[in-house]
Amino acid sequence: MAVETYKAVFIRPGSGGWGKGIVVKPSGKRNKIVSVTGGGIHPVAQRIADLTGAQAVDGFRTGVPDEEIACAVIDCGGTARIGVYPRKKILTVDVYPGAPGGPLAQFITEDLFVSAVTPDDVLPYEGEVPKTEADGATSNFTHTYASSSASTSAPSATSAPQVPAGAGFLNRISGGFVGFGSVVGYIVNTLLASGRQAINLTITTILPFMAYVSLLLGIVLYTGIARDFGNVLKPLAGNPIGLVLIGAIVALPFLSPILGPGAAVAQIIGVLMGAEIALRVIPLQYALPTLFAIDGQVGCDFIPVGLALGEAKPETVAVGVPAVLFSRQITSPLAVILAWLASFGMYGK
Numbered sequence: 001m002a003v004e005t006y007k008a009v010f011i012r013p014g015s016g017g018w019g020k021g022i023v024v025k026p027s028g029k030r031n032k033i034v035s036v037t038g039g040g041i042h043p044v045a046q047r048i049a050d051l052t053g054a055q056a057v058d059g060f061r062t063g064v065p066d067e068e069i070a071c072a073v074i075d076c077g078g079t080a081r082i083g084v085y086p087r088k089k090i091l092t093v094d095v096y097p098g099a100p101g102g103p104l105a106q107f108i109t110e111d112l113f114v115s116a117v118t119p120d121d122v123l124p125y126e127g128e129v130p131k132t133e134a135d136g137a138t139s140n141f142t143h144t145y146a147s148s149s150a151s152t153s154a155p156s157a158t159s160a161p162q163v164p165a166g167a168g169f170l171n172r173i174s175g176g177f178v179g180f181g182s183v184v185g186y187i188v189n190t191l192l193a194s195g196r197q198a199i200n201l202t203i204t205t206i207l208p209f210m211a212y213v214s215l216l217l218g219i220v221l222y223t224g225i226a227r228d229f230g231n232v233l234k235p236l237a238g239n240p241i242g243l244v245l246i247g248a249i250v251a252l253p254f255l256s257p258i259l260g261p262g263a264a265v266a267q268i269i270g271v272l273m274g275a276e277i278a279l280r281v282i283p284l285q286y287a288l289p290t291l292f293a294i295d296g297q298v299g300c301d302f303i304p305v306g307l308a309l310g311e312a313k314p315e316t317v318a319v320g321v322p323a324v325l326f327s328r329q330i331t332s333p334l335a336v337i338l339a340w341l342a343s344f345g346m347y348g349k
Contacts, residue, residue, distance in 0.1 A: 006031065009051045010125040011071075011093055017116025018099040022091055023125055026054040026070040034059045037075040037095065038257030038301050044095050045073040047119040059304045060257055063317025066090060066308070073117075075301070084305050086112045093117050101205050240340045243286065243293040244333045251296030251332035253325040257303075269294045288346070289339040296332030300325060 008025035026033075033052070035045035036059035048071065049056035057064055059072070071091035076082040076098055083104025085092040092108075094115035100108040236242030250256065273290055276282045282290070299306075303324050307317045 006053045007051060008125040008127075009048055010123045011048070011114050011117055012121045012123065013114050014097070014116035014118050014121050016097040017094075017114065018097070019114035020110045022071075022093075022111065022114050023127075024048060024052065024071045024091055025125075026052050029068055030070050031055060032057050032064050032068045032070060034064050034069050034072045036060070036072060036081075036301075036304055039254075042073050042075070042095060043119045044093060044117050044122065047122045048073070048093070051122060051124055060321050061318065063304070063307065063312065063314030065314065081302055081305055083107050084308075103201060105201075105204065240286075240289065240337070243289045243340065244336045247293040247296050247332040247336040248329065250294060251328045253322065253329060256297035256300035256325060256328060258301075266294050266298055285343045285346070286340075288343045289336045292332070292335040292339045296328055296335075300328060 006026040008023055010021055010023050012021040013019045031054045033045050033049045033054050033056045035041045035056060037045075038060060041056045041058050045056050048054070052070070054070055066088055069085075069090050071093055072085040073093045073095065074081060074085070075095045077096045082092075082094065082098050083100075083102055083106075086109065087104050087107040089112065092113045094113070095117055097116035099115065100106075100113075236246055270291070273282060273294070274287075277284060277287050277290070303321050304317055307320050312320065
């Protein structure tokens with residue numbers, strides 16, 4: 001029987017990062033370092049694998065069951081993907097300076113997550129490895145989470161207070177009112193909790209994004225970058241063939257997973273080209289096809305994670321990721337053409 005030779009590493013947050021640091025030590029079946037960053041295995045994932053003796057795996061090419069993942073390396077700035085692996089109680093290393101945010105923010109805790117990590121932030125660790133819920137608890141946690149979500153989604157016969165049985169007519173009437181009031185209170189409290197979560201999501205995610213876009217728009221208009229950039233793109237963005245070419249470029253299978261994280265490229269180009277359309281440097285009728293031209297890469301970085309959330313088998317992930325990426329190469333230019341055709345007569349004269 002082979003002797004386990006895995007070693008532990010301490011991963012500290014980088015400059016501007018979040019968290020106190022986590023300890024990763026592969027053991028038994030949980031011996032894969034999954035890199036879900038696009039463009040192959042990230043240097044941080046390779047560094048962790050080299051120091052621990054684990055196997056680094058490209059999550060875009062190979063599907064890995066949750067119970068085999070020692071830690072996941074991601075590149076998310078704080079949207080949906082940042083909380084996917086913490087929700088499963090899998091140790092998560094973000095190479096971007098992300099912080100708890102998005103719809104899964106409540107699952108991102110200091111014992112599971114660290115961000116802004118560079119290869120220099122991965123250090124050998126000789127101390128005692130602390131026990132976390134990530135040690136063999138993934139399947140149990142998933143079951144518990146699903147059960148608790150189902151139990152709180154709506155009043156049920158076990159959660160709603162029962163009407164007390166009474167001997168007389170007045171007791172039954174009184175018990176009916178009490179039960180009705182309790183059910184209403186339960187529903188109101190559930191809606192209140194949902195509203196509170198929606199407000200927190202708005203404050204922590206949506207408003208900062210709006211402020212960022214507003215600031216970017218002000219900068220490009222004040223500095224004149226928008227007009228210069230528009231003049232450069234005008235030969236492409238000002239005609240359907242150029243827009244189709246832009247859509248084909250951003251959807252290239254080897255580029256789209258790299259351009260996808262945080263939708264940074266789509267945000268920047270969208271703001272710049274939107275400003276040019278507002279300034280009438282680019283004709284208004286190209287607004288809709290321009291939108292489809294710059295969005296061909298959106299979501300391509302999330303494909304393996306989405307398949308994992310759907311509990312797809314490793315073989316399905318291995319085939320599904322390239323299939324979706326290559327299909328985007330076809331559908332992105334077609335979407336630009338259809339948007340251009342749909343724009344005829346949309347804006348009047």
